[in-house]
Structure formats: C-alpha cells, structure tokens
Amino acid sequence: MATERRSFSYRLLCAIFFTPIFVVGIIFLILWLSLRPHHPKFHVKEFTLQGLGQTNGYLNVNVTVRNPSHRVRIYYDSMRGSVYYKDQRVGVVSVFESHYQEPKNTTILHYVYNEPLALTTQASNNQRTIEIMNDRTQGMVVYSLQFKSVIKYKGSMWDKRSHRMRATCNVGVGPNGVILAKYKDRQCHVHMSLFELYT
Ligand SMILES: *[C@@H]1O[C@H](CO)[C@@H](O)[C@H](O)[C@H]1NC(C)=O
Ligand SMILES: *[C@@H]1O[C@H](CO)[C@@H](O)[C@H](O)[C@H]1NC(C)=O
Numbered sequence: 001m002a003t004e005r006r007s008f009s010y011r012l013l014c015a016i017f018f019t020p021i022f023v024v025g026i027i028f029l030i031l032w033l034s035l036r037p038h039h040p041k042f043h044v045k046e047f048t049l050q051g052l053g054q055t056n057g058y059l060n061v062n063v064t065v066r067n068p069s070h071r072v073r074i075y076y077d078s079m080r081g082s083v084y085y086k087d088q089r090v091g092v093v094s095v096f097e098s099h100y101q102e103p104k105n106t107t108i109l110h111y112v113y114n115e116p117l118a119l120t121t122q123a124s125n126n127q128r129t130i131e132i133m134n135d136r137t138q139g140m141v142v143y144s145l146q147f148k149s150v151i152k153y154k155g156s157m158w159d160k161r162s163h164r165m166r167a168t169c170n171v172g173v174g175p176n177g178v179i180l181a182k183y184k185d186r187q188c189h190v191h192m193s194l195f196e197l198y199t
Pocket of ligand 1: 045046062063064108110
C-alpha cells in the first residue's frame with residue numbers, strides 16, 4: 001500500500017514537472033516548423049529553342065522561383081542561369097543582381113538566350129553538335145538549366161549563414177525545339193551547401 005501511494009505521488013510529481021516542459025516543447029516545435037527557412041523552389045514552365053538545327057536561333061525560357069517560407073525573406077546574391085548540353089555550357093545570362101524575395105512570393109524568370117544555337121552551327125566536326133543532331137533525330141535533346149547563387153535567409157532566427165545554391169532542371173525538347181510535356185512543370189533539383197569565404 002505504502003509503495004503504491006509513493007509511486008502514485010511520484011507519478012503526480014513527474015506530471016507536474018514534465019507537462020509544462022512538454023507543452024513548451026510543442027510550442028517551440030510549432031514555432032520552429034513555421035519559422036524555419038525553406039530553400040527556393042524552381043519549376044520550368046517554358047523552354048523553346050527556336051530554330052534547332054538552323055543558323056540563327058534563340059532559346060526562350062520561363063522559369064518560376066518560389067520562396068515557400070512563411071516568414072523568411074530570401075536574399076539572392078547575383079544569380080546566373082546557365083544552359084548546358086552534357087558538360088558543355090551553351091548559354092549564360094544574369095538573372096538577378098542582388099534581389100530580395102518576400103515570403104510565399106513566386107517570381108517569374110522570363111528571358112532569352114541568343115547563344116545556345118551557336119553550338120549547333122559550329123563546324124560540323126564539333127562532337128557535341130553531332131551528338132545534338134543525333135539526339136534530335138531520335139526524338140529528344142536533353143539540356144540542363146542551372147541556376148547558381150549565394151543566398152541568405154533574412155528574418156530567420158536559426159539560420160543566418162550564407163548558402164551556395166544550385167538548382168538543376170533537366171529539360172528534354174522534341175525535334176521542334178519545344179519542351180516535352182513530361183519535363184514541363186517538374187520541380188528542379190536544388191542543392192544547398194554552406195558558403196565558406198576562405199576555402
Ligand atoms: C511564364 O509562365 C507563367 C506560369 O506558367 C505564366 O503565368 C507567365 O505568363 C509566363 N510568362 C511569359 C512571359 O510567358
Ligand atoms: C513577387 O515579387 C516580385 C519581385 O519582387 C514582384 O514583381 C511580384 O509581383 C511578386 N509576386 C507576387 C505574386 O506577389
């Protein structure tokens with residue numbers, strides 16, 4: 001009997017001590033979940049190569065960038081958008097020169113590359129040109145769009161560091177140069193790493 005009563009009051013004591021800690025913990029968890037920063041999300045909406053296989057073409061790109069965080073602004077250092085065919089860069093533009101993005105904002109990046117077709121018009125002994133033309137004959141050429149920047153989360157209590165960001169979007173185009181349906185609207189892969197000034 002005595003031991004039972006002792007264990008009961010012990011349990012009561014435990015409850016009195018731990019319930020507030022538990023409640024505070026839950027509150028912090030909810031705060032953390034709503035205030036923690038999320039990396040930006042990229043989706044390719046449009047990717048059209050005008051004049052694939054001709055001498056004077058251009059590439060039309062429309063990509064959306066979303067800041068999914070509830071309360072955290074994202075600061076982008078200069079951001080560049082490059083297009084690659086395999087390991088070869090075939091075009092690059094400057095997308096942002098230091099830019100703040102509000103929470104829950106979606107920004108449309110719509111721009112044109114003039115260079116990508118240079119690759120297909122170079123001397124035909126260029127290995128990559130031959131490969132592009134072969135891919136095209138087979139129905140699909142896969143390019144990779146890459147966005148690189150250094151970003152910071154503004155208003156985040158937890159994360160005040162700079163991060164190197166790289167978003168990679170693989171885009172397959174048909175022989176007409178237009179993005180294929182299964183590549184459209186796909187979420188791009190975003191890789192984040194800590195930005196070290198002195199490495
Ligand atoms: C880019 O894509 C977005 C989303 O689909 C669309 O709302 C917008 O009108 C497009 N912009 C241009 C210039 O095509
Ligand atoms: C997102 O931010 C951009 C640039 O700051 C602005 O032009 C655009 O209107 C904003 N979009 C929405 C949906 O508020």
